[in-house]
Amino acid sequence: MGEGGQADHPVSESLIELTEYVPTDVPEGDLSKADVEAIDRVAGNKVVLDAPGPRTGWKWRLTPQGWVGFVPVREDLMLHLRPRVCLGNIFRMLEYAYRLRQFELLPGIVGSESLQDFYERLAAVLAKRVLERSRRGLYRAYIGKEEAGGAVRGRIDVKRALSRPWDTALPCEFQEHTADIEENQILVRTLAAIARGGMCTERVSPLVRRAYRSVIGMATDQPLTTADCIGRLYNRLNGDYQPMHALCRFFLEHAGPTHSRGSNEMIPFLVEMPRLFELFVAEWLRVHLPPGLLLEPQYKMTFGRNDEVEIHIDLLLTDAASGRPLWILDTKYKVAEKASSEDIQQVVAYAAARGAARAGLIYPTALSAPLGAEWGQSGVTVRSLAFELGGDLEEAGQRLLGEITAAVRS
Secondary structure (H helix, E strand, C coil): CCHHHCEECCCCCCEEEEECCCCEEEEHHHCCHHHHHHHHHHHCCCEEEECCCHHHCCEEEEEECCEEEEEEEECCEEEEEECCCCHHHHHHHHHHHCCCHHHCCCCCHHHCCCHHHHHHHHHHHHHHHHHHHHHHCCCCEEEEEEEEECCCCCEECHHHHHHCCCCCCEEEEEEEEECCCHHHHHHHHHHHHHHHHCCCCCCCHHHHHHHHHHHHCCCCCCCCCHHHHCCCCCCCCCCCHHHHHHHHHHHHHCECCCEEECCEEECCEEEEHHHHHHHHHHHHHHHHCCCCEEEEEEEEEEECCCCCEEEEEEEEEEECCCCCEEEEEEECCCCCCCCCHHHHHHHHHHHHHHCCCEEEEEECCCCCCCCEEECCCCCCEEEEEECCCCCCHHHHHHHHHHHHHHHHHC
């Protein structure tokens, strides 16, 4: 270990292993100028890089900032960002956050030995489901099209035809029954990202490529995002797409910015822990809330004459019958002894604006100096809360829920 509890890490041929928020020292000669420039360019907002000096013992000091996964830096150098939380709890958080539990997709997967193993197993689940659906036929829908040709197809666009009397091609409007729709384009986009990402071994890569080939001939690769995987409508003909799209959301959300690695496009697998913590807490509470309470994640409020100012509240807890706001809750994935004045002021302002009497800051560990007081003249009681990630998540969730509901009843 280096001074002050920092880890010393000589660089292997291709991998630097780092732990979330733990400073790691690397001998000055083990990183070339090109390595340092590449780390700063590719992982600048994910890893703080301090130059050698008296404070670092004349070594490079790398400190990950709330990201977990793999970052390819150069063709021969990869950063492996390890979580502080045990892997089993990371997997359970992902299971809740992306609602994979309801589809029973993960038997045995939470026993994965590493993040890469977890990623690969989920990729295999998605590929197998896509192949099964392809064998039965991809979901199709009618979409409107316009086309000019020598034969009539559908109905003629008379107005357009009369405006171009010299054009012998007849403008037609018709409905085409096609598989090139968003339901399948999401699958194409995700499988392409997995295949290019380089995270799967030869045990799973052929399966992913086969699944990709089974849909690419029927649907195109469009620039779709995680937002396109959410809030979709399903019916008896495409109901089996819902768990596949849940998996696609997971893969697309954790595929970082595309990075060129050699001659291949490399998409790193990265989990943004503050985002995961927010999604996990919201979904856990949603599933376990008692009757009579309603939770609204990412509640939007607008201000200004033309609603030009927009804020998003992590969690709004209301009385289901009356709609009365009970709690404004904000997740803070931080290691801290006490709540910062900035965080307190923000959540109190949100509560006052929404008319809630209680505001809470939810941390992954209990604060050494817990907070619980009425803040200034706002009339809002603000408290620090904890969803402890270091032990049994279900027990930790029940403790948090007990504190929230007890305050509501008081």
